[in-house]
Amino acid sequence: MDSHFCGRDTNPGKVPFYASIGVDDPTGHYTMCSGVLIADRWILTETYCIASIWGPMRVILGDEWNNKTIGVHDIYSNPDFRPGKPMNNIVLLLLKEPVQFSRSIQPICLPEPGEDETFHGRYGTVAGRQKLNMTEGKPTPLNVHITSLPIDRSDDCAIGVFEKVFGKNITNSFFCAGYPKRRKDACFPDSGDPFMVKVRKHWVIAGITFSSMSCKRPHALDIYVRVEFYLDWIKRTIKQNNI
Template identity: 25%
Template sequence: MRSVWAVVAAVGLSGCGGELVEHEQVAVVDSVGQEIVGGVEARPNSHPWIVSLQEYGSHFCGGSLIRVSANVEASDIVLTAAHCVYDGNSGLTATAGAHNLDSPPAGQVTVQAARTVYHPRYDPDTTLHDIAIVKLERPIRFSSTIQPILLPAAGAQVADGAEGTVAGWGLTREGGYDTSSILMQVGVPVVPHRTVAEAYAREGIDIDKAAMFGAGYTQGGKDSCQGDSGGPFVFKNGSGKYVQQGIVSFGVGCARAGLPGIYTRVSNYIGWIRTQVQTLSSVR
């Protein structure tokens, strides 16, 4: 995630018509008690929806592949953070099916971005409404190692204390210089809004409950970091399937005590996401 990552920094759509959490999805990570800061490798292919956004072959942000049609096993839409694409990205590509970016597996796919659209009310000063869509030049077909993530129902809330998993190729420590070539993961619990709001108020930052939520440990030590921005924060639902509730957005430093990471609340934007999919996607 960040260093108020420059207030830059923080899991897809099953069907545009309405059922957002009912399609099948592959099994993922069995254990989530692991950190990105500090460095623990994710199990290969355990996050089949995660995407590496790159400029001229260099990773800079994460994203997630979302389903755009219930009838087509392919997608040309990636969900990410607005701050990742706000300044425009020439040479932007999306890589799916990746694990070790330095050693691409046979099933890895890279597609050029055709267009980026960030939320019209995104505020780069406050990082409010930190959500964006990347439209790809051609659809990426789903496979055993590439799958879309489910999105929550509109307005759904994540319970305080619920533990989710965030993954990415970002820095493994605050102040580091190089992002990880290996996909890393961390499990962190949702922190009550009042606790998050009070902690960030002391930093002069307002946390909007409808649009954001925080996750992390009181003692710190586990978090996402720069380069993880835009990536998915997923939780298991009652059916044992994973749903993207958050997008890595921002924070103060990485894994600092008393300052949980801040995530865009995906359920607040389901209507906007549907509209963008219907407008932009060529998959029918």
């Protein structure tokens, strides 16, 4: 992705890279999780996000005034993912058609190799929203809420938090963010919510919210899938499967 185009500055509170994922359920609402747009036909999210979707998958991009719903052509899970295990919990969705970029629909930048080593101690932004309403059959996205959190890339943080929940160690494919002394993490219920860092006036996708952690524990730190850890797989999958 051309870094001069991706992840550009947007209006405050707007996240044009954000993707809502789900299906129409019998009540007429959009049951969903979320992800992030990284190219004109590609959505990055986490595996447990799509595991809860039971019908034809749809992706909604944009804001309240300018949005687009697109079907999913194919799903590419990380080949090393194993059900019930926290590692390799990342997936790519190939859309049925390319997206027309605009002020309200833009791709986010992928990190450069080694770039996220500089993120430790910095602040990032996590974005999320709870649900979509349906108005006369047309999806109307709600506003995306954002929260700024400090990043903790230390192994002790990620391993310590996971041991409390899973009773096992993890690889360096995750990182922590939040405040260990008080409750101010993302607490958005959607798996796949993006965690972003500003790098040279462009937004970079640093992490994806891990579904088993958000809002389910008494301490304030949250866990994110580390995108750079899977950078080679992401680029290879896109190159091999672009239509």
